[in-house]
Amino acid sequence: MKTRREFIKISAAGAGVTAIGLSGVNILGLNTAQASNDQTAASDAEMSVYPTYCEVCFWKCAGWTYVDKKGEIRKIIGNKEDPHCNGRLCPRGTGGIGMYYDEDRLKTPLIREYDKDGNAYFRKASWDEALEYSAKKLQKVAEEHGPECVALFNHGSAGSYLGTLLKAFGSPNIAAPSFAQCRGPRETAWIATFGEAVGSPEPTDIRDTDCLVLIGSHLGENMHNGQVQEMADAIDRGTTIITVDPRLSTVASKSKYWLPIKPATDLALLMAWIHVVVYEEIYNKDYVEQYTYGLDLLKEHVKNMTPEWAYGITTIEPEIIRKTAREMANAAPAVIVHPGRHVTWYGDDTQRIRAVAILNALFGSWGNRGGFYMKESVHLPKPKTPPYPKPTKTWRDAYPGQFKLASLALSSGICDATIPTEDRACSFKAWVVAGTNLPLTLPNMSNTVKAMENLDFLLVIDTMPMEITGYADVVLPECTYLERYDLIRDSPHREPYIALRMPAVEPKYDSKPAWWITKQLAEKMGLGDYFPYDDITELLDWQLKKIGSSLEEMKRIGVKKLDREHGGLYFQKGEDIEFNTPTGKIELYSNEIAAEGFDPIPVYTAHPEPDPGFYRLIYGRAPMHTFSRTANNHNLWDLQKENAVWVNPKVAELWDLKKDQLVWLKNQDGVVSSFPIKVRITERIRWDSVYMVHGFGHSDKKLRRAYGNGANDTELITRVMVDPIMGGTGMRGNFVTFLTEQPQKEAKS
Numbered sequence: 001m002k003t004r005r006e007f008i009k010i011s012a013a014g015a016g017v018t019a020i021g022l023s024g025v026n027i028l029g030l031n032t033a034q035a036s037n038d039q040t041a042a043s044d045a046e047m048s049v050y051p052t053y054c055e056v057c058f059w060k061c062a063g064w065t066y067v068d069k070k071g072e073i074r075k076i077i078g079n080k081e082d083p084h085c086n087g088r089l090c091p092r093g094t095g096g097i098g099m100y101y102d103e104d105r106l107k108t109p110l111i112r113e114y115d116k117d118g119n120a121y122f123r124k125a126s127w128d129e130a131l132e133y134s135a136k137k138l139q140k141v142a143e144e145h146g147p148e149c150v151a152l153f154n155h156g157s158a159g160s161y162l163g164t165l166l167k168a169f170g171s172p173n174i175a176a177p178s179f180a181q182c183r184g185p186r187e188t189a190w191i192a193t194f195g196e197a198v199g200s201p202e203p204t205d206i207r208d209t210d211c212l213v214l215i216g217s218h219l220g221e222n223m224h225n226g227q228v229q230e231m232a233d234a235i236d237r238g239t240t241i242i243t244v245d246p247r248l249s250t251v252a253s254k255s256k257y258w259l260p261i262k263p264a265t266d267l268a269l270l271m272a273w274i275h276v277v278v279y280e281e282i283y284n285k286d287y288v289e290q291y292t293y294g295l296d297l298l299k300e301h302v303k304n305m306t307p308e309w310a311y312g313i314t315t316i317e318p319e320i321i322r323k324t325a326r327e328m329a330n331a332a333p334a335v336i337v338h339p340g341r342h343v344t345w346y347g348d349d350t351q352r353i354r355a356v357a358i359l360n361a362l363f364g365s366w367g368n369r370g371g372f373y374m375k376e377s378v379h380l381p382k383p384k385t386p387p388y389p390k391p392t393k394t395w396r397d398a399y400p401g402q403f404k405l406a407s408l409a410l411s412s413g414i415c416d417a418t419i420p421t422e423d424r425a426c427s428f429k430a431w432v433v434a435g436t437n438l439p440l441t442l443p444n445m446s447n448t449v450k451a452m453e454n455l456d457f458l459l460v461i462d463t464m465p466m467e468i469t470g471y472a473d474v475v476l477p478e479c480t481y482l483e484r485y486d487l488i489r490d491s492p493h494r495e496p497y498i499a500l501r502m503p504a505v506e507p508k509y510d511s512k513p514a515w516w517i518t519k520q521l522a523e524k525m526g527l528g529d530y531f532p533y534d535d536i537t538e539l540l541d542w543q544l545k546k547i548g549s550s551l552e553e554m555k556r557i558g559v560k561k562l563d564r565e566h567g568g569l570y571f572q573k574g575e576d577i578e579f580n581t582p583t584g585k586i587e588l589y590s591n592e593i594a595a596e597g598f599d600p601i602p603v604y605t606a607h608p609e610p611d612p613g614f615y616r617l618i619y620g621r622a623p624m625h626t627f628s629r630t631a632n633n634h635n636l637w638d639l640q641k642e643n644a645v646w647v648n649p650k651v652a653e654l655w656d657l658k659k660d661q662l663v664w665l666k667n668q669d670g671v672v673s674s675f676p677i678k679v680r681i682t683e684r685i686r687w688d689s690v691y692m693v694h695g696f697g698h699s700d701k702k703l704r705r706a707y708g709n710g711a712n713d714t715e716l717i718t719r720v721m722v723d724p725i726m727g728g729t730g731m732r733g734n735f736v737t738f739l740t741e742q743p744q745k746e747a748k749s
């Protein structure tokens with residue numbers, strides 16, 4: 001008998017159409033078989049146009065989808081009224097059509113079965129059967145262990161509906177990897193310092209800044225559309241950019257200062273900057289005096305953290321440290337020390353971002369033009385529903401006394417607490433996973449697989465057959481964002497904006513929108529009252545009318561700006577402000593962090609170094625892909641098919657590596673990449689590190705374009721350094737070496 005949750009390749013069982021050749025696809029995302037009868041380009045006037053907001057990444061740029069008379073999607077363009085994109089989508093957003101036309105999409109509900117020899121396979125099911133089956137399985141887990149033993153992992157729009165379902169069911173365990181694997185430390189650090197989270201999109205006033213400091217933040221490669229546009233404009237008007245990175249990233253190449261720091265030492269540089277600013281008294285005195293708490297304590301704390309001290313740690317020369325600190329101070333308050341986004345690196349990440357927050361406080365950039373603006377969003381009314389049942393336990397019970405400053409659930413914490421241990425009374429028994437490919441998202445892939453093997457039930461809702469779907473008991477095919485309505489986008493900005501997403505085309509195959517899937521599942525679980533509408537358009541129209549618009553209006557305009565209701569974009573001079581911290585001030589010395597037993601002002605500690613012959617593994621983003629989710633999108637695959645490992649020429653010479661040579665990577669724990677990766681020899685990376693773009697090396701053959709292209713960095717991240725303050729998973733403490741011969745190990749299939 002095979003293991004309970006052996007990976008299943010989603011096979012022809014799910015294929016409802018004849019597959020087309022991969023070459024038969026053009027850049028617009030149209031497969032040429034479909035387009036062949038009409039090669040005449042339709043003019044815009046001949047097409048139907050529908051408002052949407054992009055789902056290729058979380059930035060949610062609003063746009064217009066153009067559909068020709070034959071019902072084919074011809075293009076997506078940005079909505080000029082939308083501040084997230086200003087009418088310009090990024091390459092990924094433009095290529096979003098590829099999601100709709102991807103012939104490898106999930107096409108029908110699937111249920112895991114076993115043959116007489118115990119081999120697992122998927123069989124096609126009707127929606128009614130798959131939903132009924134899922135409802136019963138979730139209810140069984142609730143009866144035997146309590147509803148709290150069901151957890152939701154989500155990314156994207158489906159999370160809001162499924163989150164309501166989980167809470168109605170009685171589980172508070174709703175997690176997104178975007179917290180513990182990405183921005184969680186910065187939110188905790190910002191709350192401890194300013195009394196509020198940074199949030200998303202970040203309220204960085206790059207449009208008006210005079211100095212932008214990026215620390216391991218790859219803006220431009222990390223394509224956050226509106227922010228990147230503002231940065232490009234800032235570069236054009238001569239804004240000083242200071243980039244701290246062991247790699248000459250794209251933005252580093254556009255910077256006035258590139259500080260090629262020794263990896264894992266950023267906190268020492270930050271503390272030395274604070275030293276210079278405090279001891280040269282070049283901080284924003286009025287602001288610091290009026291709004292902050294703890295300057296004297298900070299001054300004493302950084303007394304010995306001089307640029308000379310930091311030089312020995314970071315390899316950045318003292319004069320450069322002083323010069324860059326003065327550049328920032330000269331620009332203050334129009335300076336942004338960017339809080340970053342993916343900041344889970346070394347396990348002391350909350351403290352590192354605390355140092356970033358302290359610098360911003362010293363410059364007075366929080367609440368000032370050219371620093372950080374005070375964002376605002378629309379308050380959309382919620383329909384009346386029954387109160388949620390009160391859970392009797394949460395994921396926090398698995399970690400008594402730990403991670404109290406985590407403001408959201410830890411996806412990695414729930415994953416770990418799914419693996420039974422003797423001292424834990426109850427482990428998680430069922431997962432609902434929507435829009436996140438956990439094996440390539442959480443660190444330590446074998447740990448994630450082990451957790452999934454211990455589940456009683458795994459429900460996966462997705463558009464594509466990602467690695468996670470192979471471990472599911474039930475797979476439900478969600479339609480793409482171009483085929484569905486979703487909730488009104490109400491994310492914050494300088495002014496409150498709303499945006500509508502509506503279907504441009506009917507769902508392909510037997511796929512359904514997540515709101516429909518969740519409502520049907522809720523009804524089968526006896527929780528239909530939490531979804532008091534027959535069709536989501538009723539809810540949208542009701543909400544829009546309450547705020548002075550309507551569905552009819554939004555279908556015409558797509559995006560609407562509303563008035564600010566809560567104060568100005570910036571602090572007024574001398575304005576009396578109470579911050580949501582224990583002292584009501586911006587805390588340079590954090591009482592909240594001190595109360596939990598951690599350093600109230602950051603302290604630099606050294607991190608492990610690679611053994612001889614090993615190099616620190618640094619990973620990042622490509623502007624044309626979103627994590628591992630877009631690797632099979634033919635439009636984006638055309639732009640980048642695989643990743644490469646960046647190797648310094650000195651290292652390449654030592655190993656006799658040649659350009660484009662294929663190597664396998666082996667990490668400090670002996671884990672070898674399943675697939676080889678091409679070598680890119682470049683001076684743009686330090687000799688002690690290697691770099692690769694995250695999201696490649698897919699092992700599911702059903703992703704016919706993406707399978708086996710490049711290496712999967714997640715597989716090599718087996719050493720995880722957990723942030724004791726908020727539970728984030730530090731993932732940059734892994735080291736790799738090169739194998740130039742294929743290792744004696746079967747590649748995964």
Ligand code: SF4
Pocket residue numbers: 054055056057058059060061085088089090091092093094223224225
């Ligand atoms: S940044 Fe690009 S991928 Fe992300 S929402 Fe905007 S257009 Fe889409």
